[in-house]
Amino acid sequence: MKRLPEMFGSNVFNDEVMRERLPKDIYKALKKTMEKGTHLEVDVANVVANAMKDWAVEKGVTHYTHWFQPMTGVTAQKNESFITPTGNGKVIMEFAGKELVKGEPDASSFPSGGLRATFEARGYTAWDPSSYAFIKDNVLCIPTAFCSYSGDALDKKTPLLRSMEALNKQALRILRLFGNEDAKRVISTVGPEQEYFLIDKSVYEKRPDLIYTGRTLFGAKPPKGQEMEDHYFGKIKPRVAAYMQELDEELWKLGVLAKTKHNEVAPAQHELAPIFTTANIAADHNQLTMELMKNVASRHDMVCLLHEKPFAGINGSGKHINWSISTDTGINLLDPGITPSQNAQFLLILVAVIKALDDYQELLRVSAASAGNDHRLGASEAPPAIISIFLGEELTAILDAIETGKCYQDKEKDFMEIGASVLPHFQKDSTDRNRTSPFAFTGNRFEFRMLGSNFSISGPNIVLNTIVAEIFSQFADVLEKSNDFQEDLNKLIQSTIKNHKRIIFNGNGYEDEWTKEAERRGLANLKTTVDALPSFVSDKSIELFTKHHVFTESEIHSRYEILLENYYKTVQIEALTLIDMIKKGVIDSVLSFQGELVDVWTKKKSLDLEVSKDMEEKMISSISSLSSKLSQYLEDLEKSVQNAKSYSDALETAEYFKDVVIPNMIKLRDVVDELESLIPSKYWNYPTYGELLNSV
Ligand code: ADP
Ligand code: MG
Numbered sequence: 001m002k003r004l005p006e007m008f009g010s011n012v013f014n015d016e017v018m019r020e021r022l023p024k025d026i027y028k029a030l031k032k033t034m035e036k037g038t039h040l041e042v043d044v045a046n047v048v049a050n051a052m053k054d055w056a057v058e059k060g061v062t063h064y065t066h067w068f069q070p071m072t073g074v075t076a077q078k079n080e081s082f083i084t085p086t087g088n089g090k091v092i093m094e095f096a097g098k099e100l101v102k103g104e105p106d107a108s109s110f111p112s113g114g115l116r117a118t119f120e121a122r123g124y125t126a127w128d129p130s131s132y133a134f135i136k137d138n139v140l141c142i143p144t145a146f147c148s149y150s151g152d153a154l155d156k157k158t159p160l161l162r163s164m165e166a167l168n169k170q171a172l173r174i175l176r177l178f179g180n181e182d183a184k185r186v187i188s189t190v191g192p193e194q195e196y197f198l199i200d201k202s203v204y205e206k207r208p209d210l211i212y213t214g215r216t217l218f219g220a221k222p223p224k225g226q227e228m229e230d231h232y233f234g235k236i237k238p239r240v241a242a243y244m245q246e247l248d249e250e251l252w253k254l255g256v257l258a259k260t261k262h263n264e265v266a267p268a269q270h271e272l273a274p275i276f277t278t279a280n281i282a283a284d285h286n287q288l289t290m291e292l293m294k295n296v297a298s299r300h301d302m303v304c305l306l307h308e309k310p311f312a313g314i315n316g317s318g319k320h321i322n323w324s325i326s327t328d329t330g331i332n333l334l335d336p337g338i339t340p341s342q343n344a345q346f347l348l349i350l351v352a353v354i355k356a357l358d359d360y361q362e363l364l365r366v367s368a369a370s371a372g373n374d375h376r377l378g379a380s381e382a383p384p385a386i387i388s389i390f391l392g393e394e395l396t397a398i399l400d401a402i403e404t405g406k407c408y409q410d411k412e413k414d415f416m417e418i419g420a421s422v423l424p425h426f427q428k429d430s431t432d433r434n435r436t437s438p439f440a441f442t443g444n445r446f447e448f449r450m451l452g453s454n455f456s457i458s459g460p461n462i463v464l465n466t467i468v469a470e471i472f473s474q475f476a477d478v479l480e481k482s483n484d485f486q487e488d489l490n491k492l493i494q495s496t497i498k499n500h501k502r503i504i505f506n507g508n509g510y511e512d513e514w515t516k517e518a519e520r521r522g523l524a525n526l527k528t529t530v531d532a533l534p535s536f537v538s539d540k541s542i543e544l545f546t547k548h549h550v551f552t553e554s555e556i557h558s559r560y561e562i563l564l565e566n567y568y569k570t571v572q573i574e575a576l577t578l579i580d581m582i583k584k585g586v587i588d589s590v591l592s593f594q595g596e597l598v599d600v601w602t603k604k605k606s607l608d609l610e611v612s613k614d615m616e617e618k619m620i621s622s623i624s625s626l627s628s629k630l631s632q633y634l635e636d637l638e639k640s641v642q643n644a645k646s647y648s649d650a651l652e653t654a655e656y657f658k659d660v661v662i663p664n665m666i667k668l669r670d671v672v673d674e675l676e677s678l679i680p681s682k683y684w685n686y687p688t689y690g691e692l693l694n695s696v
Contacts (some may be wrong), residue, residue, distance in 0.1 A: 045097025113558030191276030214307035308452030317453035362535035390437035
């Protein structure tokens with residue numbers, strides 16, 4: 001193995017390579033484009049493209065692709081080779097600036113939510129120079145944004161970049177108020193913790209539900225699940241360790257800062273966390289991480305499950321988004337700092353985040369909504385579907401003191417004046433082990449814990465950046481006009497706390513009592529995806545996103561349609577898969593075992609001896625009554641899926657799947673699980689939970 005520092009980023013066309021391979025003036029021009037988002041001249045692009053190609057070809061690469069993130073949630077690419085015919089039956093390897101900067105994939109088969117009529121199939125991809133090109137599977141990948149021909153965003157990168165721009169613009173206004181003239185840019189930084197399951201390929205291949213839907217649609221509880229809590233941070237099995245090692249190496253080569261790896265709570269569950277970086281790069285890197293997790297698993301004869309809830313009754317997988325804002329001069333704006341003046345700025349930024357979450361709680365909820373994540377949120381393993389903020393004791397006490405105009409008494413029992421010039425000192429709250437909060441302050445950043453493991457992190461980052469930008473802009477509007485900055489700043493902080501403290505909750509979010517309390521506080525409790533999504537198309541949402549140029553109104557509507565469609569299509573595929581597995585596998589198991597029972601019973605009966613047939617009779621009777629339920633519920637589910645065809649409106653269809661199809665699936669699943677627990681393994685046609693979870 002190469003030494004790590006040499007290996008790190010070896011497949012990335014990064015700053016070091018650029019500096020080495022580009023003429024000075026070209027390098028400078030490119031850097032300017034990267035940092036300021038300025039236009040790239042064609043002649044510059046030509047030189048860059050050529051250097052990229054030479055670098056890639058030296059590494060054995062023959063193709064390039066524009067790598068983008070359409071609304072499918074996975075990344076897409078169409079590989080093109082570098083060859084150009086020379087006219088004498090030979091080829092040379094060429095890569096022009098215009099090919100680097102812009103691509104025109106046929107966009108007609110990507111979800112657009114009605115944005116792009118298929119007759120206008122052209123979409124285009126545009127290079128995002130702020131994210132480095134890299135080599136993956138022998139292809140030079142160029143990170144790009146994906147838009148329709150009329151300029152509507154069809155991907156997750158474009159709005160993320162726009163939201164970062166909005167945040168930058170408004171945050172700089174806040175910094176200037178505090179006399180900070182050095183910072184030229186403010187960026188959001190993100191570190192996503194990624195959970196996943198590993199199972200053996202041989203058992204995976206016998207479960208059509210895992211293959212088609214990513215989760216098990218039935219499975220009786222194994223005798224041992226996660227109740228011993230012996231897996232969390234436990235010793236990593238050699239096979240998993242080898243996988244993690246290779247995954248780390250692959251990620252390092254791509255410049256991904258893979259840092260921590262450990263076992264998670266559920267059996268067969270693990271986590272990987274990188275060191276945080278700029279939101280946009282973090283999003284690209286997280287997509288790459290998920291892709292590599294699957295590819296590397298396959299090389300080890302395993303399958304990596306990224307579904308939010310692959311197994312019922314066992315923890316699902318989430319993705320925690322650690323989010324902060326920082327200046328280009330390296331100052332983390334959510335760091336409380338130690339000097340009072342910095343504290344005043346910090347407190348203003350902190351209350352801005354609090355207000356943003358309170359004002360736009362529904363939108364953050366929307367960003368974590370999917371059919372799969374509905375199985376997790378509120379299920380006593382992930383935060384509830386109610387948005388609240390955990391601040392910890394110390395910060396809460398400070399805010400209380402400011403709100404009531406009282407002094408804040410710190411740990412040394414010194415009384416302190418509250419005022420912009422003498423705000424209290426405080427230390428990082430290192431006590432945060434409240435895992436039940438959806439949005440927790442963890443010392444110098446917030447951790448958003450609602451996201452499911454297979455989401456792109458772009459969604460919540462778009463929302464966070466935009467809602468915080470909005471509050472910054474409201475604050476700046478007030479303070480820029482102020483004649484007495486200190487006084488008005490104090491008032492603003494105080495009134496913001498007063499008006500928005502309902503969103504702060506430091507208690508246990510898993511308790512029922514919290515749900516009631518949240519209702520008393522008037523907080524939204526959008527239990528399912530279908531309940532949550534309409535908030536995305538509300539007037540308030542449209543006003544917010546259009547004001548900050550993050551989404552146009554038609555982009556919002558198209559995304560809303562895509563999300564609804566995604567929801568009901570997911571449930572539909574699950575229902576059809578469940579029906580199919582019952583018809584092809586479960587019924588066969590039930591009949592074979594029943595046959596055997598009846599056989600034994602009949603044989604016993606034909607004996608002249610007086611023998612007990614109790615067991616056979618009991619089993620025949622329970623299995624018979626379960627099988628009659630099975631056939632009834634199967635019919636119910638089939639009919640309900642059929643009926644869905646009568647709906648044409650996306651929201652109505654989604655509601656129907658939530659209210660009718662899902663309950664039918666649950667009913668049916670319960671019967672199958674009961675049957676599974678009665679039927680001997682030699683008759684059961686599918687690997688059990690025990691087998692799946694202990695397969696590696
Ligand atoms: P824990 O499990 O205690 O939450 P981890 O170490 O698993 O902590 O993950 C913490 C994540 O937070 C890492 O990805 C880390 O890089 C990230 N992080 C740290 N500081 C910041 C910051 N200022 N902005 C964004 N992310 C951060
Ligand atoms: Mg964490």
